[in-house]
Every structure is written in structure tokens, then in C-alpha cells.
Amino acid sequence: MALSRIEGQDNLYVGGIWALRRSDTLTEKGITHVLSVVGFSPDSLKNFKDEPWSEYGKQFHHLLIDIDDVDESNLLAELPKAVKFIDEGLRGPRNRNTSSASDHAESQGGTVRDGSGESGIVDEGLERLKISSPNSTAESTGAVSQAGGVFVHCAAGKSRSVSIVVAYLLWRYPNRFDANVVPASAYGNVSSKKNSGASAAHSAKPSAGRSRSRKETAEEAVELALGLIRRTRPMAEPNDGFMQQLALWWEMGCPDDVETHPLYQRWAYKREVEEHVAVGQAPSRLRFEDEEPSATATRAAAAAGGGGGGDTQLTLRCKKCRRTLATAPFINKHVASGSSKTFDPRQPCPHYFVEPLSWMRQELEKGELNGRLSCPNERCGAAVGRYDWKGLRCACGGWVTPGLSLQRARVDEEMRRNHGAVGQGQGPGLSEFAKNMGIRMPPGSGRGGGNL
Structure with a gap:
């Protein structure tokens, strides 16, 4: 299983580095962009014609993200660059001024259309995904994008590359993996053995009451996207650290700038604390x-x-x-x-x-x-x-x-x-409420008393 196509309308593939040697197969499948999530020597990697990647790889747009397959690796910081590369490979470069508003409209509860204008697909949940049976083949799920094809690979096509593809799916098609929209079993049995206990705690269908927050649905969203990948690549199994980072990626709203996001900064600080504790020291920097x-x-x-x-x-x-x-x-x-x-x-x-x-x-x-x-x-x-x-x-x-x-x-x-604002004493809180009711508050009551 060197090369697996992700079900859906995109010409998106995932696999291991062995498939990168099959240059003819990549060309036949319309691959135009290659994303490598593992370091390798361009001169030592050769195809079956004994040509080095430094030569036959010139026909592809190539992005290298050298990251180790360990829980401690910082995958989050690489995700914005990776999903942008994949999206440009599938749909072609887009005008920043005209596309930025629509790129993440769906992530805010709206819809997303691809860059082909009237031929764009409006994604409104599972019913528009064109997937009906776990046994359906990749080719039966819809037309292939005309812009190009993308192959994402790591060493074995099991953890790093799969994590990148999960991140792209969550970024591009959030409604398809939102537990408020689709049931947890939408893409079959998505739970691995090590996560089966945790997944059992999640609801088997969208909440009938209030809409749950991204934090509450994060693990389910990641499992749903992973379940879709496993339909054509059953061996897909990101490590625990990557799964946690993907859940945070969803919770953050899959932002274009990860490193300035408060949730990322808090996560990075926790990693910093763990590094100090590992050598028997208290953190040298405090973050309140x-x-x-x-x-x-x-x-x-x-x-x-x-x-x-x-x-x-x-x-x-x-x-x-x-x-x-x-x-x-x-x-x-x-x-x-x-x-x-x-x-x-x-x-x-x-x-x-x-x-x-x-x-x-x-x-x-x-x-x-x-x-x-x-x-x-x-x-x-x-x-x-x-x-x-x-x-x-x-x-x-x-x-x-x-x-x-x-x-x-x-x-x-x-x-x-x-x-109003919780714990900050500002915004349309008690003072605004009193003003609307014609109540005069004591002097100084409108000022915030801190962020607690």
C-alpha cells in the first residue's frame, strides 16, 4: 500500500517514501506537488530508472518539512505552511485579496467554495461529500480537481504524512468533520485500539441541544478525519502527540498564523515547563x-x-x-x-x-x-x-x-x-445592564477589577 488516494473530489494521495521512487505512477495519477514530511538526500533517493530525485523530481513542486515521528515534535508550527501548499497544489495559487474571505468561511459555520468559481463545491456536511458506503472506491466519490494532484508522504505513510492530511481536511472542510453536523460513525470505525476507550465517551450522533464548542468536539473531529483516511489507508495511525496537536489545531480554528494564537502559546509554554522539569528544574520563565x-x-x-x-x-x-x-x-x-x-x-x-x-x-x-x-x-x-x-x-x-x-x-x-465578558469586569456587563435599566451605579464600579 505505497500510494493511497483520499476519498473525495480532491486528487490527494498519502503514502510512504517508497512511492516517491515510482515516478511513472506519480505522473500517471496526475501528481504535480509533493510534500515530504521526512528528510532525505535528493541524490541518494533514486527511482526505478536509476535517476536521482534531484533530477526526476524537477517535474514536481516540492516542499520538505523535516520532522521526527515522535510525540515531542512540534507539528503545529508547520501546519499553516503545509495546508497552503496542498491547497495550491489541488486548486492552483489564489488571489489573496479575493480568496481570503472565502477560505475559512466554513470554519465559522458558513460554506466554502473552491477556486473554480461557478464549478465550486458548496460543502454543507456529509450529504454533499459523495461518500455513501465504507466499501466505495476512491474513484466513485467524485470528479478529480483539474488544477493538479498532491502526494503527501513520510517514511511509511502512517503517522507524519497522515497527520498533515488530517490537518488539511479539517482546515478545508470543517463541516464534514464537525460532530455538531455529522455522527461520530460517519466514516466507519475510526477508533484505534489505544483510543477506543476515549472514543466510547463521545456521542454517537450530533448533540440535539446546544451546539458544542470546538474544544468539546476536537477529538471527535480529528477521529472523523482520520476515519476518512483509513477507508483507503487502514494503516493510518498518527502518534499520540500528533493527535493532541491536531485536536488543538481544530480547537484554534485552523488559523493561518499558529504561533501568535493564545492556545498555541499556552501549549508551547507547557512544553517549555516539561523540558525544565525533565532535568529537575522549575521553569525559568513564568507565564500568568x-x-x-x-x-x-x-x-x-x-x-x-x-x-x-x-x-x-x-x-x-x-x-x-x-x-x-x-x-x-x-x-x-x-x-x-x-x-x-x-x-x-x-x-x-x-x-x-x-x-x-x-x-x-x-x-x-x-x-x-x-x-x-x-x-x-x-x-x-x-x-x-x-x-x-x-x-x-x-x-x-x-x-x-x-x-x-x-x-x-x-x-x-x-x-x-x-x-458580558467573563471575569474581566469590562464590556457589556453589569454596568451596561444597569445603564440600560436606568440604575446609577456606585463610583468606580465600572472599572475592571483584574482579569481573574
């Missing part, structure tokens, strides 16, 4: 999430729109002095492992795990790997939790890295109504 304006806005919007809390959001306060410690955008959910034999799953977890916040600065700047968290109120100073950069295990069995925990017994939980 409530001091990052873009991250705060992104998290607040996600908490308000897709957190499942409806019109209310959770706020944690010091039980002794009632000082606000954390709000919903900075409280992390963790998954109980079920390995704890003493914990009653019917009881709430005894810990709230949170992001590093600015009130922790004095403690975290000590450079220790672990320690205690105290209320920042100088008149209080009560112990409210603890931290460990190496990670903490909750009583429920869940493991969180890095671990910054507020103990449930030492905080008060308060459910607050959503009035």
Missing part, C-alpha cells in the same frame, strides 16, 4: 494566564459559550476572607482515571486545578519545584492549595501536569451569572 489579554479573552469566550454552564460560571473564593482566587476561564477540568480504589466517583473531586495566576507570583518566583499556595490577601494568608511543576494526582486518580491545585475544602464555590 490572567496577564495575557488575548488568552484571557479567548478563555472567557470559551467559558461563556461552550463550557456547558449555561447562564452561570464558577468563581472560586477564599473560604476565610472571600477574596476571588479563580474564575471559570482559568479553571481546568481533569479526567478521573478510575484507578483510585478509595475514591467514590459519585463525590466531587477534592481539588480544583487552575492555570498559573498573577496572585501566585511571589510563591512561584521562588524557583521551587513544589510548594504551598496561600491567599494573596495580606490580612488573610490562609493556605488554599499547593503546586507541583512535575504534576499532581487528584484523589480521583486524575493526573495533571503542571499541577496547581486549590483544595475544595478551603474555597467557596460561587455560581455567577454571565453578564
Whole structure:
């Protein structure tokens, strides 16, 4: 299985480096662009005519992304360049001024048309995909794009190249893999053995109630796209690290600029922390999430729109002095492992795990790997939790890295109504609400009290 065509209207192929030696086959299949996700020597790789790639490869547009097939590799940073190369290969270069608005309209819940104008395909979910049976052949799924063909390969055509193709499918056709639109079984049995337990927790059909956020549907979207690839390439199996990065790619909205996105910056910082912890050191750089304006806005919007809390959001306060410690955008959910034999799953977890916040600065700047968290109120100073950069295990069995925990017994939980921006005290919140109702607020009440 050296060369596999992805079902659909695009002339898109995935495979291993062995297929790159079959120059005649690539030409016969209309391949015009080759994306290599593995490093190789152009002079040592030869086709079956004993011609080196440096010679016979001149007939193809070629992009090389040299990345190792390990969990720690940073695939995310390469995705915008990769998907653009694939799209230009399939549809030809597009005018930035006329195409930018339509490129990602579908990712915002709209539709996307390819660059061929009236002949463009409007993608509105599974019904327009032209795939009806898991046994259907690639050639029966629609016409091949006239612009060209793209072959994406790595060493074996199993992990790196498949990950790139998954990223392209999510970027180009988001409605086809949105769990709010299509059922989880749309493309057959997509779950690998190692992910079967996690996939069972997902719904088998789109939610009948509210539309779930991209964060909530990320794993399902990646599995759906992977399922489509497996229909013609059953061996497709990205490593765990790539699967997590692809889920984040979907959650971010498949942006053109990954490295400036708040979610990417947070993910990159977590990797940085892990590198320091691996050598027994606390991180040399501290990132406080409530001091990052873009991250705060992104998290607040996600908490308000897709957190499942409806019109209310959770706020944690010091039980002794009632000082606000954390709000919903900075409280992390963790998954109980079920390995704890003493914990009653019917009881709430005894810990709230949170992001590093600015009130922790004095403690975290000590450079220790672990320690205690105290209320920042100088008149209080009560112990409210603890931290460990190496990670903490909750009583429920869940493991969180890095671990910054507020103990449930030492905080008060308060459910607050959503009035505009969550946790920022700005925008169309209480002040705007009072103004509309003709209520005069006390002096200074309109100013924000921080990003918590």
C-alpha cells in the first residue's frame, strides 16, 4: 500500500517514501506537488530508472518539512505552511485579496467554495461529500480537481504524512468533520485500539441541544478525519502527540498564523515547563494566564459559550476572607482515571486545578519545584492549595501536569451569572445592564477589577 488516494473530489494521495521512487505512477495519477514530511538526500533517493530525485523530481513542486515521528515534535508550527501548499497544489495559487474571505468561511459555520468559481463545491456536511458506503472506491466519490494532484508522504505513510492530511481536511472542510453536523460513525470505525476507550465517551450522533464548542468536539473531529483516511489507508495511525496537536489545531480554528494564537502559546509554554522539569528544574520563565489579554479573552469566550454552564460560571473564593482566587476561564477540568480504589466517583473531586495566576507570583518566583499556595490577601494568608511543576494526582486518580491545585475544602464555590465578558469586569456587563435599566451605579464600579 505505497500510494493511497483520499476519498473525495480532491486528487490527494498519502503514502510512504517508497512511492516517491515510482515516478511513472506519480505522473500517471496526475501528481504535480509533493510534500515530504521526512528528510532525505535528493541524490541518494533514486527511482526505478536509476535517476536521482534531484533530477526526476524537477517535474514536481516540492516542499520538505523535516520532522521526527515522535510525540515531542512540534507539528503545529508547520501546519499553516503545509495546508497552503496542498491547497495550491489541488486548486492552483489564489488571489489573496479575493480568496481570503472565502477560505475559512466554513470554519465559522458558513460554506466554502473552491477556486473554480461557478464549478465550486458548496460543502454543507456529509450529504454533499459523495461518500455513501465504507466499501466505495476512491474513484466513485467524485470528479478529480483539474488544477493538479498532491502526494503527501513520510517514511511509511502512517503517522507524519497522515497527520498533515488530517490537518488539511479539517482546515478545508470543517463541516464534514464537525460532530455538531455529522455522527461520530460517519466514516466507519475510526477508533484505534489505544483510543477506543476515549472514543466510547463521545456521542454517537450530533448533540440535539446546544451546539458544542470546538474544544468539546476536537477529538471527535480529528477521529472523523482520520476515519476518512483509513477507508483507503487502514494503516493510518498518527502518534499520540500528533493527535493532541491536531485536536488543538481544530480547537484554534485552523488559523493561518499558529504561533501568535493564545492556545498555541499556552501549549508551547507547557512544553517549555516539561523540558525544565525533565532535568529537575522549575521553569525559568513564568507565564500568568490572567496577564495575557488575548488568552484571557479567548478563555472567557470559551467559558461563556461552550463550557456547558449555561447562564452561570464558577468563581472560586477564599473560604476565610472571600477574596476571588479563580474564575471559570482559568479553571481546568481533569479526567478521573478510575484507578483510585478509595475514591467514590459519585463525590466531587477534592481539588480544583487552575492555570498559573498573577496572585501566585511571589510563591512561584521562588524557583521551587513544589510548594504551598496561600491567599494573596495580606490580612488573610490562609493556605488554599499547593503546586507541583512535575504534576499532581487528584484523589480521583486524575493526573495533571503542571499541577496547581486549590483544595475544595478551603474555597467557596460561587455560581455567577454571565453578564458580558467573563471575569474581566469590562464590556457589556453589569454596568451596561444597569445603564440600560436606568440604575446609577456606585463610583468606580465600572472599572475592571483584574482579569481573574
